[in-house]
Amino acid sequence: MTKITFITSIRLFQNSIFFFTPLMVWKDLLLQEKIFIDIKFYENLNLSHSDFIFIDSKVHRDILDSDFEKVSNDFESFRKKAKYIFYCDTGDSSCWIENKIFPLVDKYLKCQLLKDKNLYKNKMYGKKINSDFYYRNKDINDVQEIWSEALSDHEIDKLDLSWNIFFSNQNYLSSLNYYMIKFFKKNLIFNKLFYANPHKKRINNFFVKFSDKNYYPTIGWQRKKILKIFEINNSNKLNKFNYFNLMKNSKYCISPFGWGEIAIRDFECFVNGCILIKPNMSHIRTWPNFFIPNLTYIPIKWDLSDFKQNIEYYKDNYSSLVNIASEAQKIYKSHTSNSNSGINFVKKIKDLIS
Numbered sequence: 001m002t003k004i005t006f007i008t009s010i011r012l013f014q015n016s017i018f019f020f021t022p023l024m025v026w027k028d029l030l031l032q033e034k035i036f037i038d039i040k041f042y043e044n045l046n047l048s049h050s051d052f053i054f055i056d057s058k059v060h061r062d063i064l065d066s067d068f069e070k071v072s073n074d075f076e077s078f079r080k081k082a083k084y085i086f087y088c089d090t091g092d093s094s095c096w097i098e099n100k101i102f103p104l105v106d107k108y109l110k111c112q113l114l115k116d117k118n119l120y121k122n123k124m125y126g127k128k129i130n131s132d133f134y135y136r137n138k139d140i141n142d143v144q145e146i147w148s149e150a151l152s153d154h155e156i157d158k159l160d161l162s163w164n165i166f167f168s169n170q171n172y173l174s175s176l177n178y179y180m181i182k183f184f185k186k187n188l189i190f191n192k193l194f195y196a197n198p199h200k201k202r203i204n205n206f207f208v209k210f211s212d213k214n215y216y217p218t219i220g221w222q223r224k225k226i227l228k229i230f231e232i233n234n235s236n237k238l239n240k241f242n243y244f245n246l247m248k249n250s251k252y253c254i255s256p257f258g259w260g261e262i263a264i265r266d267f268e269c270f271v272n273g274c275i276l277i278k279p280n281m282s283h284i285r286t287w288p289n290f291f292i293p294n295l296t297y298i299p300i301k302w303d304l305s306d307f308k309q310n311i312e313y314y315k316d317n318y319s320s321l322v323n324i325a326s327e328a329q330k331i332y333k334s335h336t337s338n339s340n341s342g343i344n345f346v347k348k349i350k351d352l353i354s
Contacts, residue, residue, distance in 0.1 A: 002353065003036045003049075005082070008056040010041040015090040016058050017181060018165035018264070019111070024181075025167070026342040033346050035353075052353055053082040054109075057089045057098070064098060075104040086352070088162060092260025094284045095120075095148060096127045102155045109162035109352070112262060112286040117159065120151040129283065130257050131218035133302055142216040163348055164286045166267055167336055175240075192337055196248045198273035198325035205315055207250035207274060208232050209243065210265070215258070222256045222279065222304065229308050247272045251318050252298075254278070262286065266297075270332035275325045277314070287348060288335040296328035 006023055008016050020039060023030075027037050038050070042059045055078065060071045078085055087105040089097070094112040097120070102108060114120065114129065125135040127148040134140040151159075169176075208230050212223035227234065238246065247253060253274035255265045261284055269276045270290065276297035284291075293299045298314075298321070300307045314321070335341050 001034050001036055002051045003038065004052045004054060004349075004353070005038045005040060005047065005050040006054045006056070006088075007040050007042050007045065007059060007078075009059050010043045011058075012181060013058045013061075013090070014264075015092070015165055016056050018168045019056070019088065019090045019163070021167045022163065022345050026345050029342040029346055030349065033350065035346070035349060047078070047081045050082045052084045052086060053078050054086045054088050055105075057087060057091060064100075068100060072104065084353075090165075092258065092262070093128045094261060095124055095129045095132075096260075097148065097151065099149045099151065099155065102158055105158065107160050107352075108155075108158045109160050111162055111164040112260070112284045113159060113161050115283060115285050117156050120156055120159070123150055124148040126216060126218045128219070128260075130222070130261070130279075130302065131216065134218045134221050137303065138221060140218045140221050142218050160352065161285055161287055162352065163345070164262055164288070165264065166288060166290065166332070168267075194244070195271055195329065195333075196273040198275075198322055198329060200273065202249050202251045202274075204246065204250040205252060205318075206230065206311075207247050207253040207269075209234060209238065209246070210254075210256065210258075219257070219259065222302070223258075225304050226254060226256055226307070229304075229311070244268070244272065247274060250274050251322075252277055252314060266290065267332065270325075270328050273325050273329055275314075275318075275321055276328060288331070288344075290328060290331055290335075292331075294324065296324060296331060298324065 006020055008020060023037050023039065030037055060074070063070055075085065084106045085104065086107045086109055087101050088109050090111065094110065094114050124132040125147060126132060126142055127146055131142070208226065210223060211234055212220045212227055215223065247268060251274065253265065253269040253276055255263050255269065255276060255278040257279055261281060266276060266278065277300060278297055279302050280293070280299040281291040282293065282299070290296055335344060
């Protein structure tokens with residue numbers, strides 16, 4: 001029997017919930033393969049021995065810079081309780097990496113990685129590849145200038161691909177799920193009740209509901225530009241019911257980059273049967289891979305030079321493009337609600353720990 005202890009925070013950050021959801025949902029299936037999953041909250045931690053400790057990056061998020069001695073001491077105590085320590089970076093970006101963690105762990109897991117790992121040897125503006133792009137190509141500057149640190153070959157060797165934040169309730173019952181996890185450690189997935197047929201009649205062309213506020217300029221540029229193209233001011237936030245109802249009745253969903261490349265909106269789009277339009281994702285590896293150009297989503301250029309001119313094309317050719325939404329939903333279901341979904345995830349876990 002292989003024991004994996006996953007340590008997260010009782011504050012239950014959104015990405016953390018999405019990350020450990022498959023561990024909870026397929027716990028019994030993992031056990032059949034002699035992999036025992038023990039999920040613990042850091043705030044009331046009582047560790048026994050494990051083969052692996054998976055530590056959620058959100059656990060030390062607030063003290064990583066201010067009290068690294070405390071972080072180091074924690075990892076030293078983890079080391080006494082496990083053969084291997086895997087750091088689970090549940091952050092949004094493929095490029096934001098906490099370099100000081102590498103000496104403390106055996107693997108540094110990311111939900112998405114650059115396909116070309118050699119790019120990690122370069123310093124990037126804003127610690128993000130998209131921020132670096134707008135800094136270099138659009139002369140956009142953030143108020144506070146920050147750069148990523150170049151990784152060594154040894155550090156890059158420790159990088160490995162985990163799974164992304166694909167599996168949770170992409171519907172208006174997500175709040176209920178939060179409390180079920182927090183108080184009962186139960187994770188109930190209701191997506192099966194909410195799938196919308198991509199071919200259903202839809203009265204709205206584009207679902208454009210995102211904010212451009214409170215982002216660094218290099219991140220917000222893309223969002224501001226898209227909202228300007230549509231002449232939309234998203235100051236009025238919709239409640240969950242109206243949000244999902246609007247998405248379900250929209251043909252296309254626009255999903256720009258935010259703090260990272262992958263957005264929760266992407267998966268909400270798959271459940272609700274819209275055609276996903278988002279900046280080209282060909283620079284990253286992620287698992288499961290839901291981002292196959294012109295098969296599961298429509299890619300647009302990062303500088304948006306091809307976007308405005310294609311809006312009318314999208315409107316006029318929806319009937320010939322709607323199969324993109326169908327294929328995306330089919331692949332999403334194959335990893336979340338089909339008979340082999342859990343088997344695929346168990347294989348992913350086994351590959352990580354082998």
